[in-house]
Amino acid sequence: MPRILHVSQPVDGGVARVVTDLAVAQAAAGMDVHVACPGEGPLPRALAAADGGVRGHPWAASRSPGPRLRVEVAELRRVVDAVGPTLVHAHSAKAGLAARIALRGRIPTVFQPHAWSFEAVGGSTALLARLWERRAARWTDRIVCVSEAERARGRRAGITGSYTVVHNGVDVDHFSPRAPREARDRLLPGPFARAPLVVCVGRLCRQKGQDVLLRAWASVTARVPGARLVLVGDGPDAARLREGADASVTFAGAAGDAADWYRAADVVVLPSRWEGMALAPLEAMACARPVVVTDVDGARESLPRAGRAHGLVPPEDPAALARALVALLRDGDLRDALGRRGRRHVLDHHDARRAADAIDVVYRELLGVAPTKYRECTTT
Structure with missing residues (x-):
């Protein structure tokens, strides 16, 4: 042994x-x-x-x-x-x-x-x-x-x-598509529970690119009124990111288990500047949620081939990121299809x-x- x-x-x-x-x-x-x-x-x-x-x-x-x-x-x-x-x-x-x-x-x-x-x-x-x-x-x-x-x-x-x-x-038994509405009701108060919701899970640091996401977010809310963004995580850039965020952005802090945040989301996003292969998109897809990621190392390989046109954007490009998020927030059928495809992809390749x-x-x-x-x- x-x-x-x-x-x-x-x-x-x-x-x-x-x-x-x-x-x-x-x-x-x-x-x-x-x-x-x-x-x-x-x-x-x-x-x-x-x-x-x-x-x-x-x-x-x-x-x-x-x-x-x-x-x-x-x-x-x-x-x-x-x-x-x-x-x-x-x-x-x-x-x-x-x-x-x-x-x-x-x-x-x-x-x-x-x-x-x-x-x-x-x-x-x-x-x-x-x-x-x-x-x-x-x-x-x-x-x-x-x-x-x-x-x-x-x-x-x-x-x-x-x-x-x-x-x-990832643990495909733990990260699974269970009761998204119940998850949202637990995590978000009152009217926010029904708002179009984007979730980003990751350490608040330069690598994960939340600053790029916040630069894109004004364009998203202008085209999808009432949309909410939740940043799940903590890190060295937390204070600076809070300064650049408006009232439609929630800082949820670090989460020991982000599964319910994935389930609650309409779209999960990770706008990284570099990665090996990030876990957050894999966990989100295991929960049958559509993802948008930047085309850095490992990102292309982590997505099902048929979903890359909707979920892959250039790094450091707020305009492209906003367009991808808006397209998914406006199309529930596409989100559901990508979620099902992502779950199957993770089961087959990323267990x-x-x-x-x-x-x-x-x-x-x-x-x-x-x-x-x-x-x-x-x-x-």
């Missing part, structure tokens, strides 16, 4: 959900699963609440590289030595940085970027990030990308090595169980015959 150590920073958002779903599924399949991550946040809470036998190990790490990196690497090395994993799976840029410096190829290592770090920055910082990823590839047994587009971007950046694409998956099975294939390829003896774990 392999002993797997997942290393994750951040502990919120889509990465946290992917790690939680994967770790719980692996534990249920009989693997000995451990997760090293900061001790506060949705990820450690979800792992503690899950009845799946996953063992958590606090790892005090900030979201971005900084002066504490050497200490963070040393702390992670101590966790690795105590756990004694047969394979380490590092999630996103910071964990990938610390884990590969700590391990330097001593243990089979999987790195999953969940969007490349050099997309989030510019200038010399982006250059340094690309140079690091090229160097770190020699300490990486497999790079797991969540879309073909993400893999292609990595190769174009000169990051060589062995790649596997495993599309993100979290399918993703876990694909990761299991990667592990088996790297480990061969799983070891049967390993020393006892000594951390708590």
